[in-house]
Amino acid sequence: MDIIRDDQIDPAPLAGKRIAIIGYGNQGRAQARNLHDGGHDVVIGLRDGSESAARVEADGLFHAAPQDAVEGAALTMMLLPDEVMTGAYGAIEDALPRGSALGFSHGLAVHFGFIRPRDDLDVVMVAPKGPGTALRQLYTEGKGMIGLWAVEQDATGRARDIALAYGQAIGCARAGLIASTFAEECEADLFNEQAVVWGGVPALLEAGFDTLIEAGYSEELALFECVSELKLLADLIEARGIAGMREAISNTAELGAVLGGPKMVDDTVRQKMRDILEHVRSGEFAEALRREEAEAYPLLRKARAEARASKVETVRQRIEKL
Ligand SMILES: NC(=O)c1ccc[n+]([C@@H]2O[C@H](COP(=O)([O-])OP(=O)(O)OC[C@H]3O[C@@H](n4cnc5c(N)ncnc54)[C@H](OP(=O)(O)O)[C@@H]3O)[C@@H](O)[C@H]2O)c1
Numbered sequence: 001m002d003i004i005r006d007d008q009i010d011p012a013p014l015a016g017k018r019i020a021i022i023g024y025g026n027q028g029r030a031q032a033r034n035l036h037d038g039g040h041d042v043v044i045g046l047r048d049g050s051e052s053a054a055r056v057e058a059d060g061l062f063h064a065a066p067q068d069a070v071e072g073a074a075l076t077m078m079l080l081p082d083e084v085m086t087g088a089y090g091a092i093e094d095a096l097p098r099g100s101a102l103g104f105s106h107g108l109a110v111h112f113g114f115i116r117p118r119d120d121l122d123v124v125m126v127a128p129k130g131p132g133t134a135l136r137q138l139y140t141e142g143k144g145m146i147g148l149w150a151v152e153q154d155a156t157g158r159a160r161d162i163a164l165a166y167g168q169a170i171g172c173a174r175a176g177l178i179a180s181t182f183a184e185e186c187e188a189d190l191f192n193e194q195a196v197v198w199g200g201v202p203a204l205l206e207a208g209f210d211t212l213i214e215a216g217y218s219e220e221l222a223l224f225e226c227v228s229e230l231k232l233l234a235d236l237i238e239a240r241g242i243a244g245m246r247e248a249i250s251n252t253a254e255l256g257a258v259l260g261g262p263k264m265v266d267d268t269v270r271q272k273m274r275d276i277l278e279h280v281r282s283g284e285f286a287e288a289l290r291r292e293e294a295e296a297y298p299l300l301r302k303a304r305a306e307a308r309a310s311k312v313e314t315v316r317q318r319i320e321k322l
Contacts, residue, residue, distance in 0.1 A: 124150065
């Protein structure tokens, strides 16, 4: 794996050039503030009546309507929810300077055809591997967050240099930039979100909690055992890896883990993971995301209400009050 760091990158492709950031949410705000602190000319593109305008101003940055923000920009970063990119790109397409670059922090919108960028544009990705709050925090501490970079369309021959210069400007190259592709970043990211960390793990925690309660254990104990220990596990894995984590726990816990883990993740579960990966790669998930947005998020609204009303959340709130 090729990791590129600050000292291998020429900042010139973006030095003194305007960068437009469309959207001022999780990634938009963090990336824009890092760029601003680094002396870049940054303009934020916000939709009409945007509630983020006050925050942009409080942060000491400038904002404009998206089609005005991209005027004269060498690079326009699309930092909005992936499912609204079609409309957002449509609003700026005619205003994007010829031969400029269009950038993303996730490959989905381009890989699954939500956006078909004009032929004269360089199309690049710099995807920090974590939330904007952490990207910003690390930057202010003089550190950086690992990021993936990729080029989907190299219209000018400069796309690679622009992607790397951007990764440097937002601080990712302090930690390292890893080469990828829009397809690889997007598919692996969606797979993880669904099958592993954000989909699989919480479902497993809740199923464990339900199993203990069903068997008559107290709700508080079930929560402590099956949900609250996750942070300990995450910290250990981050610090020592999976093998090191195993060595750091008691022999009792280690033997339990060695015997229990493979029973939980058996061939059926591995097949379900392959099915989820196929669902991602075929574009079915992207289509579901597009439908969800078009219908005003019926599944997400229902799931959020159910999660708020769930037993595990009720118990968590009760314990928090104590
Ligand atoms: N969140 C993460 O941790 C993370 C990590 C890596 C990569 N990414 C990627 O980074 C990109 C941005 O994600 P994000 O989580 O930062 O997005 P986000 O916080 O949800 O973006 C919010 C911003 O998008 C604007 N927006 C929302 N809907 C809009 C619409 N229909 N038209 C115009 N503007 C709209 C909002 O406008 P208002 O201000 O007017 O509300 C706000 O400024 C995505 O591609 C995502 O996959 C995210």
